[in-house]
Amino acid sequence: xxxxxxxxxxxxQNSIRAxxxxxxxxxxxxxxxxxxxxxxxxxxxxxDEEMVKRVTDPFxxxxxxxxxxxxxxxxxxxxxQAGGDIKLESQVGVGTVIRADFSYGHIDRQPLGDISAVMxxxxxxxxxxxxxYTHSFEKEQFQLDTRELRKVLGDEVSxxxxxxxxxxxxxxxxxxxxxxGGAK
Amino acid sequence: MKSIAxxxxxxxxxxxxxxxxxxxEEGVRVVVGMATCGIAAGAxxxxxxxxxxxxxxxxxxxxxxxxxxxxxxxxxxxxxxYVPGKEKVTYVKMTAEKVAKIVSDHIVNGAPVVxxxxxxxx
Numbered sequence: 001x002x003x004x005x006x007x008x009x010x011x012x013q014n015s016i017r018a019x020x021x022x023x024x025x026x027x028x029x030x031x032x033x034x035x036x037x038x039x040x041x042x043x044x045x046x047x048d049e050e051m052v053k054r055v056t057d058p059f060x061x062x063x064x065x066x067x068x069x070x071x072x073x074x075x076x077x078x079x080x081q082a083g084g085d086i087k088l089e090s091q092v093g094v095g096t097v098i099r100a101d102f103s104y105g106h107i108d109r110q111p112l113g114d115i116s117a118v119m120x121x122x123x124x125x126x127x128x129x130x131x132x133y134t135h136s137f138e139k140e141q142f143q144l145d146t147r148e149l150r151k152v153l154g155d156e157v158s159x160x161x162x163x164x165x166x167x168x169x170x171x172x173x174x175x176x177x178x179x180x181g182g183a184k
Numbered sequence: 185m186k187s188i189a190x191x192x193x194x195x196x197x198x199x200x201x202x203x204x205x206x207x208x209e210e211g212v213r214v215v216v217g218m219a220t221c222g223i224a225a226g227a228x229x230x231x232x233x234x235x236x237x238x239x240x241x242x243x244x245x246x247x248x249x250x251x252x253x254x255x256x257x258x259x260x261x262x263x264x265x266y267v268p269g270k271e272k273v274t275y276v277k278m279t280a281e282k283v284a285k286i287v288s289d290h291i292v293n294g295a296p297v298v299x300x301x302x303x304x305x306x
Binding site (some may be wrong): 001009070074153157165 | 216231249252
């Protein structure tokens, strides 16, 4: 994967499979602190301690369609290559928090990539799950909470509607331009 | 700057469409594989292309969904198209470029693009 945003898309799939109903995606960027981190927090089924220890092993997976599970092990090596690491906390019945840290200025840190497209994919393809997406750049911050959007849209209009998904994408892109200080 | 208030207008438009749709028929489902294999192979730009193409053509009866790994990782990105009353069509090794043809030939005009399907794979 060539973008950190694609890793976020991938990691969130774990939360979806864990049957989470609320998923938080937090992205923190601060070049002045050499900080680049993302956190995915869910209220899914969680994992026991044993599984938390084993989950970074690519030969561990709960799936049945194939014998390897690459997502978390891939993310771990990417973070470590870029002067960072991942941290995983989970509790059965409560949920899971995974945080990946990178050194912002590290030459091997991948670019964030198209995070707006990632959030649109997640929200529109999982219209019954709530997402809270918080993105900060230095002191600027933007947050999108699908529960707020749901209040406007009501029960009849789904996030999977093409026109709604398109609007969410444009809304995110505009707000990101804003927190980046006008730059794309 | 976009505001959440704009969503109100979109909601109204969608609801008008929904009413029309119920009188017509069930919609088309486009299912994109979104496991690690699919994402790494480029599923996200494919999904985005479907969204853009459907929006451009104002296709309000199309729903884009996701699924996990179906076990054919080497053929990802995989997209399944379900047209009501027809057999499912599975497209493999998808790219954003292939999307426009699938939308116009298959989803709009009902003729699957055979050369992109799993059956055309050697």
